[in-house]
Amino acid sequence: MNPSRRSLLGLAAAFLLGLSGAHAEDKFITVASTTSTEQSGLFGHLLPIYTQKTGVQVRVVALGTGQALDTARRGDADVVFVHDKAAEEKFIAEGYGVERKEVMYNDFILIGPKDDAAKATGKDILDGLRKIEAAKAPFVSRGDKSGTHAAELRYWKAAGIDLEAVKGAWYKETGSGMGPALNTASSMNAYLLADRGTWLNFKNRVDLKILVEGDTRLFNQYGVILVNPAKHAHVKKELGQQFIDWLVSAEGQKAIADYKIGGEQLFFPNAKK
Amino acid sequence: MSTLSEAFSTSFALMGGLDAKLLGIVGLSLKVSLTAVLFGSLIGLPLGAAVAVGRFAGQAPVTVLLNAFIGLPAVVVGLLVYLLLSRAGPLGQFGLLFTPTAMVIAQTALITPLIAAFTRQIVADAWREYHEQLQSLGAGTLRATFTLLHDTRFSLVTVVLAAFGRAIAEVGAVMIVGGNIDGVTRVMTTTIALETSKGDLPLALALGLILVGIVVVVNASAHLTRQWAQRHYG
Amino acid sequence: MAETGNGMFPLVMCNVGFAAGDRAILRDVNLTLEAGRRTVVLGPNGAGKSVTLRLLHGLLWPTTGEITWGGKTAQPTAQAMVFQRPVLLRRSALANIEYALDLAGVPRAERTDRATAALARVGLPHVAQRAARVLSGGEQQRVALARAWALAPRILFLDEPTASLDPAASREVERIVADIAASGTRIVMITHHLGQARRLADDIVFMHDGRITEHTPADVFFRQAQSREADDFLKGELP
Numbered sequence: 172m173n174p175s176r177r178s179l180l181g182l183a184a185a186f187l188l189g190l191s192g193a194h195a196e197d198k199f200i201t202v203a204s205t206t207s208t209e210q211s212g213l214f215g216h217l218l219p220i221y222t223q224k225t226g227v228q229v230r231v232v233a234l235g236t237g238q239a240l241d242t243a244r245r246g247d248a249d250v251v252f253v254h255d256k257a258a259e260e261k262f263i264a265e266g267y268g269v270e271r272k273e274v275m276y277n278d279f280i281l282i283g284p285k286d287d288a289a290k291a292t293g294k295d296i297l298d299g300l301r302k303i304e305a306a307k308a309p310f311v312s313r314g315d316k317s318g319t320h321a322a323e324l325r326y327w328k329a330a331g332i333d334l335e336a337v338k339g340a341w342y343k344e345t346g347s348g349m350g351p352a353l354n355t356a357s358s359m360n361a362y363l364l365a366d367r368g369t370w371l372n373f374k375n376r377v378d379l380k381i382l383v384e385g386d387t388r389l390f391n392q393y394g395v396i397l398v399n400p401a402k403h404a405h406v407k408k409e410l411g412q413q414f415i416d417w418l419v420s421a422e423g424q425k426a427i428a429d430y431k432i433g434g435e436q437l438f439f440p441n442a443k444k
Numbered sequence: 445m446s447t448l449s450e451a452f453s454t455s456f457a458l459m460g461g462l463d464a465k466l467l468g469i470v471g472l473s474l475k476v477s478l479t480a481v482l483f484g485s486l487i488g489l490p491l492g493a494a495v496a497v498g499r500f501a502g503q504a505p506v507t508v509l510l511n512a513f514i515g516l517p518a519v520v521v522g523l524l525v526y527l528l529l530s531r532a533g534p535l536g537q538f539g540l541l542f543t544p545t546a547m548v549i550a551q552t553a554l555i556t557p558l559i560a561a562f563t564r565q566i567v568a569d570a571w572r573e574y575h576e577q578l579q580s581l582g583a584g585t586l587r588a589t590f591t592l593l594h595d596t597r598f599s600l601v602t603v604v605l606a607a608f609g610r611a612i613a614e615v616g617a618v619m620i621v622g623g624n625i626d627g628v629t630r631v632m633t634t635t636i637a638l639e640t641s642k643g644d645l646p647l648a649l650a651l652g653l654i655l656v657g658i659v660v661v662v663n664a665s666a667h668l669t670r671q672w673a674q675r676h677y678g
Numbered sequence: 679m680a681e682t683g684n685g686m687f688p689l690v691m692c693n694v695g696f697a698a699g700d701r702a703i704l705r706d707v708n709l710t711l712e713a714g715r716r717t718v719v720l721g722p723n724g725a726g727k728s729v730t731l732r733l734l735h736g737l738l739w740p741t742t743g744e745i746t747w748g749g750k751t752a753q754p755t756a757q758a759m760v761f762q763r764p765v766l767l768r769r770s771a772l773a774n775i776e777y778a779l780d781l782a783g784v785p786r787a788e789r790t791d792r793a794t795a796a797l798a799r800v801g802l803p804h805v806a807q808r809a810a811r812v813l814s815g816g817e818q819q820r821v822a823l824a825r826a827w828a829l830a831p832r833i834l835f836l837d838e839p840t841a842s843l844d845p846a847a848s849r850e851v852e853r854i855v856a857d858i859a860a861s862g863t864r865i866v867m868i869t870h871h872l873g874q875a876r877r878l879a880d881d882i883v884f885m886h887d888g889r890i891t892e893h894t895p896a897d898v899f900f901r902q903a904q905s906r907e908a909d910d911f912l913k914g915e916l917p
Contacts, residue, residue, distance in 0.1 A: 201542055210642050215626070232542055232623035246531030247541050350641025357643070375643030403531055405539065577765035579737055582755065582781045591777075595768045677768045678811025 199228035200410045203240070203248035205318060206348040207277075208393070209233035211368025211437055216430045221417060227410055235317030235348065243267060243396075246403035249411040252418075254393045255318035268396035274418050275427050275438045276392045279322055280370060281383035282353075283308075283362040291362065292382045297330035299383045304332050307341040309361035313352050314344030322391065323364045329388070353379075366391060368437040393438075395419075418442070451649030458650055470654065473631040476544055477612040480551030484611075485604055488556045492563025493589045497571055510564060513557030522617030525550040529621065542623040547631070550617040555607040562603040567592045598673050605666050609659055685748040686756065686832050687713040687864070689734065693743035696729055703729050705888045707743070713832075716865040718875040718896070721885035722911060727868045728837055730885065734866065735759045735835050755782070758831040762838040764822035766810035771797060774810045775825045782829050796828035797821070800854050816847025823854050827861075834858060836867040840874065852878060872912075876900060884908040 208214055209231060218229045234242060236253040240262050243251045251268070253259060262268045281299050283291055289306035291299035303310055313320040327334050334342070343361065345352050349369040356363045357377040370381070383389075395415050400406040417423045424440035431437065458466055495506055527533050529541040529549070540546045570592050578588045593600065615633035622629030624638060632655045639648035689711040696704040704726045711717060719727045732738040733745060736753040747754050766774050775793035784792065797803050800820040805813060810821055819839060826834055836855065840848035852874055859865045859878075869875055875882065879896040884905060891905035903909040 206641070210638070218626075228628075230542060230623070230625040230628050232625060245533075246536065348641055350638075350643060354640065354643060369642075373643040375645055405531065405537075574765050576732075576737055577761060580735060580759045580761075581778050587781070591767065597768075676812070677809040 198226060198410060199230050200249040200407050200414060201230045201232065201247070202250045202252055202414070203232050203234060203242040204252040205236050205239060205254060206233045206350065207254070207319065207366040207369050208252065210348070210350050211277075211366070211372050212432070213368060213427070213430055213438060217423075217426055220426050221414065221423075225413065225417075227413070229414060235313070235315045236319075236321070237316030240267075243398045246398070246405070249398055249407045250395060250414060251398065252393065252395045253318055254391050255321045256392060256394065258318075258321065259394050259396060263396065267399055267402055269399050271394045271396050272415060272419055272442065274393050274395050274442055275424075275440045276390050277367050277438045278384065279319065279364055279389040279391050280367050280381045281362065282356065282365050282370065282379050283382045284360045285378050285380050287382060289362070294383070294386060296326055296383050296386045296389055300326055300330045301332065303362050304330075304337055307339065309359055310342050311352050311356040311359070311361045311363040312342060312344045313349065314346045315348065317348070318391070319349060319364060319366055326364070326388070368432075371432040371435060371437060392441075447645050447649065450646040451653060454646050455650035455653040459654060466654075468627070469630055469632055469635055470658070472544065472629075473612055473633070473655075474658070476547045476618070476631060477551060477608060479548045480555060480611045481604060481608045483548070483552045484555040484559050484607055487552075488559025488607075489563050489593055489600065490589065491556075492560035492565075493567040493593050495560070496564045496567035497585055497589045497592065507561075507564060510557050510561040514561050516554065516557065517616065518554055518614040519616035519620065521554045522550050522620035525553060525617065525621050541621060542625060542629060544622070544629055546621040547618045547629060550621045551611040551614070554614060554617055555611050558610060559603055559607050562606070563593075563600060566596050566599045566603070570596050598670050598677070601666055601670055605663055608662065612659065613655065685750075686754045687711070687748055689748075689833070690746045691730075691734070691740075691743070692746065694733065694740045694745060695742035696726075696733060696738065697741045703888055704733075704740075707888075707890055709883065709890055709893060711864070711866065713864055714862065715880045716859050716878055717867070717881050717883055718879035719866065719868045719883045719885060720870075720872075720875060720908070720911070724887075725885040726888045727885050731759070731835050731837055731866065731868060754832070756830070756832040757835070758826035758829050758833075759835040759837070760819070760822050760826050760839050762841045764818045766813075766818055766821060768809070768811055770807050771802065771810045771813065771821045771824075772806040774821060775828050778825045779828060792828050793824075796824040799827060799857065800824040801850070814847075816843050816850060819843060819847070819851055820854060823851065823858070827854075827858050827863075831863055833864040833866065836865070838868050838870065840869070840871065848874070884911070886911075 204214070210233070214231050218231070222228055232242065232248065236255040236258060239251055239253050240258055242248050243262070244267050259268070259271050263271055281291060281296060283289070289303045289308040291302045293299055312323060324334070343355070345355050347355070349365060350373065352363060353365060353369065353373050354375055355361070357375055357379050360378055395418055397408070397411045397415055398406045400408045419442035424442055427438050427440045428436060492510070495503060495510065525546065526541065528535050529546050530536055531541070540549070574592060575588070578591060583591060613633065615637055618629070618631055619634050619637065622631070622634065624630050624634040632651055636648045636651045639651065691707050691709040694704060694707040695702065707730065719730065721727050729738060733740055735757060744751060767777060772790070772793050775796055776789040779789040779792055794803070794806060797806055800823055802817060802820055802824065805817060805821070810818065813821065840851050843851065848871070855865060855867065855878060867878065876896065881893065881895050882899040883893045884891050884899070884903070884907065886907040891907045892903065894904055899908070903912055
């Protein structure tokens, strides 16, 4: 009885050491980012290049933009890498971020069923949304305060539609990430607004296709911000800044442009020189 | 149907290929959940037995709480641990959020009530049978507690296994406190959630099949051990 | 520990009452037990025999009155009890006895020898390494007796130790109890088996409805019970 209990404790200690020791030596930063950058596979392409060059591991926690900013507000990330300009500027104004740098953009696309019963297909996103609303065709919204959700709400407003007034069974708020929302839309054959990266990497499309794309209003700007060390003293200032500087450098920008799925470029670097 | 058959062939291909990345994910899952089970047992077994054997005020409410906490949603546990470990939280200075240690803490919090509650039930039943004899032999409360734990060990194995099953299969808590970071805190369940998000349902299902396989193997070996033990010890 | 047996006797119950909640189980029980005898407690179900034994052994505390050992109220440790159903731990027969010796404060070095000797005295040296819980009912009760005997008690309480055993196993238990008594241990035993009582008892305590109606030498009791209740009991029980 006693020896077995002692060996159990030894085992426990070994487990703990194994867990904490695994990465204790590594230099790393924590980046709060969006599901679109993670699920599109961009980070899977970008981060190994960076880690190989600098020896710094980048740990990405993929959340909606709103949640990512909140995580940083609590001090649980060193860098945020998101896509909702208004929310990012508010974040900086509150003193949580040092400086916002534009990194790249991708674009949103309007997805819908192949037969497009609402006749939303076209070159104008606002027109497409108006037709969906007029037909009360099923529309899936992220409803999760993400950057994509914020963009969608902006488009409804710009289209002159008061969502609160016209909301009904046709408008479904899922409160989920881009992928789950796409799964929901494909199972209900519904319309939705998505980012191109996640769409290109998404496999469960069933009868969905792109209906509206290329409208300049659909451009989706990504920004990167160092969390303010004045608010959270443990923020890894140097390592975080080093990552940001690399993203906007010629080398980082090229790495972003190089990421393609099926020959198609997903993100377009546009950092200011 | 095609998704299902694809999932089966994918899972066999994954297991056959012994993909290093997959092994890493499976390994981390096992490491995190086994560690949580270890700590959960070190706390839950004596706690459950003490509640069964001890005589103290508040025994009934403690029992009710333990039983109620079995049903605690993993997401709630995850959220509480997140708030504790966050830099803005009381244990923030240790920087444990988004590490495997955070996942162990969350899973331990999740399964300790389960282990304690079932242990309490099993030990209380044994205590009814044993208590006059142990009292007659002069065993104090502490000694009686450990004697009962030892004597009900084969039943308690089942309890610990159930806890392991809950730990390794849950996704809500580890997603929140681990962050599903590639290569650091990505375990089987969070990978399944991620692949589902990407719409790669066959891969998600294939990973699920591997998860079920592991749980079945662990349970089968424990079942056989228990049968053998019961024949030998009664 | 075992030597604290000096000065244990007489064991005296003085006006002892016991109640479970509102229900009185024992009332005004007075009993004096001297050293070195074999006492059998008889009486119908519900008479309070088991409670009396548990009060004497210290598993229960009297609600009223007091129990004294050689004039003192402290419970001596040189005593043991065997129950109707033996409760053995999930380990070997030998380890069960060693466990009891450990609790009694016997040094580790002596335990195995004493446990082995105790098993030999009950005729079960060959089961030492067998798991106790897979032994037959009779063997389990004998291991329980060996466990009690290994403690070298000055007094041994037995609560219907043969009630769930077949006749052969019962006789074996009876023989062991006689041997334990011959080794100098005082016996207090409850039984429903009158033949057993005749063979084992030096004196009889008869209980009815929470009281002791008589405490008489066994030969007197079986020739002519002194209390009306005992007389009825014997007439009803004997063919």
